[in-house]
Amino acid sequence: MLTSIRTPLVVLLSLSLSVVNARLPDGRVHGNIPPSPAVPKITADDGPLTSISGATLPPINTTYYFDQLIDHTNPKLGTFKQRYWHTWEWYEEGGPIILFTPGEANADGYTGYLVNRTINGQIAQQQKGATIVLEHRFYGTSNPLPDLSLKSLKYHTIQQAIDDLDYFANNVKLAMPGGDKVKPNVNNPWILVGGSYSGALTGWTMVNKPDLFRAGYASSAVVEAITDFWGYFEPIREFMPQNCSADVEAVITHIDQIFTSGSPAEINAIKANFGLSNLTHLDDVAGALRNNLWDWQSLSPATGVEGTFFQFCDALEVKDGAVASASGWGLDHALSAWGAFWTSSYLNLLCGKNDVESCLGSYNPNEDYFTDTSIDNSGRSWTWIVCNEVGFYQEGAPTDVPTLVTRLVQPVYDERQCNYWFPGAFGNNPTPQPNVNRINTAYHGWNMKVDRLFFANGHRDPWREATTSANGSPAVSTSSEPIGISDGFHCSDLSTTNGKVDSTVLAVQQQALKSIQGWLADFKPTNRSSHQPHRRSEDEEREEKRRVLRFERERSVV
Known part of the structure; x- marks a missing residue:
């Protein structure tokens, strides 16, 4: 069921999330790593083609x-x-x-x-x-x-x-x-x-x-290298269902407030709501909720509305068969419904049999996704370019702009992890910054x-x-x-x-x-x-x- 929207909806989704060795098809290598700007995979039939002259060509693969x-x-x-x-x-x-x-x-x-x-x-x-x-x-x-x-x-x-x-x-x-x-x-x-x-x-x-x-x-050429790429979420906020964006903004504002100044009981209630009681760091907990917004990247005009992103919005905005108005149902329902969506299916989709700390945590430099140096590991190869040259850290918006994701996650959150991925590459700098100015000047x-x-x-x-x-x-x-x-x-x-x-x-x-x-x-x-x-x-x-x-x-x- 479609929720109410800002603009006429162009139909949607290409790939549902799946977990294979904790690597997700949109470029995330575990549940809390931002996707790369990957070009969609499009395959062709493997059989031989015929040239315009009538000659049989080798198989396309x-x-x-x-x-x-x-x-x-x-x-x-x-x-x-x-x-x-x-x-x-x-x-x-x-x-x-x-x-x-x-x-x-x-x-x-x-x-x-x-x-x-x-x-x-x-x-x-x-x-x-x-x-x-x-x-x-x-x-x-x-x-x-x-x-x-x-x-x-x-x-x-x-x-x-x-x-x-x-x-x-x-x-x-x-x-x-x-x-x-x-x-x-x-x-x-x-x-x-x-x-x-x-x-x-x-x-x-x-x-x-x-x-x-x-x-x-x-x-979709990302020609301008940007360290603090909070703008990643702006097109999503502009074009997603308006009731869904209203409720997501309300929930994120509430979580940031509780995680910043709430009591231990309030903090633990938020973590439990999303099945994340065993996730230690609060920025990891709040940052993990970005995954529902990252699902937007899988959308394309040629697919239907049954994809993960719109399943998420429907979980928040459809109640007892009724669809919320443009202002949404409000904080209480949205927080509960979002948590139910996570604990009923989404967390398992992200993490499979992995525990939440190894799946969504970012503070253990010994996790496999940090230490795996084998080839054909696109997450590691892309992260090297991210940490050194282009940035594109997908974080919360400035305080004067509505935000769909937590402001507890800022570039230093990702820059810290560059040292886990590549120990020794950045000297003693605890938060190495990518040289985006050099890239933008050179190209x-x-x-x-x-x-x-x-x-x-x-x-x-x-x-x-x-x-x-x-x-x-x-x-x-x-x-x-x-x-x-x-x-x-x-x-x-x-x-x-x-x-x-x-x-x-x-x-x-x-x-x-x-x-x-x-x-x-x-x-x-x-x-x-x-x-x-x-x-x-x-x-x-x-x-x-x-x-x-x-x-x-x-x-x-x-």
């Missing part, structure tokens, strides 16, 4: 390997095997190569980004191109070294990931006819596509390597100006306030750097199905396809035919020397 440099500042260290997936269903000679990385995830299972059930495949179909999914370094099995220790992670930086894209594009030999002669701008235009963090990586790469990609598509954040880069954002995206459509962002839509914004959620525009369901998502997809078509129309390859070697002009020779010098300077920066 065929895995290829590329010899990627361990350290772009020191090539002598050697290479590692970086996985990628590839198809040329619509490719014609000279067509674009569409390169995509899912970012902070094992890339196995993202084969949907090779075919036209995603914007990547739509671009390839329209432009007669080939598609690639490249696994990001330090995710899945694409690991430069055999573990995720500090010794390994020093090669895990945004700049190394950008250099990976450059080195891959300029050196890969694709397993397709003419696949050894698709070097960017020499024979073929390359298009970089990404969503969420990898959408930001798309923008950052085009700032850092301005002559590499002919065009880019960045969905321009909201201020990036890039030719032929399309931004696709969503009003309901919880990561909106780090994108070019954030309140306060100076970015404006132009013909060379358009910003299309839909009524979608996080990366909704990447999915073809979402475009069929939501006309605003479809409009953004169509706007992007038209822009990319125009940007490729005047592309002039320097050597389309391998049988007619191209003699470079003096201007091109000078430009190549400038490019090499620029690349060497970039590689020399640690």
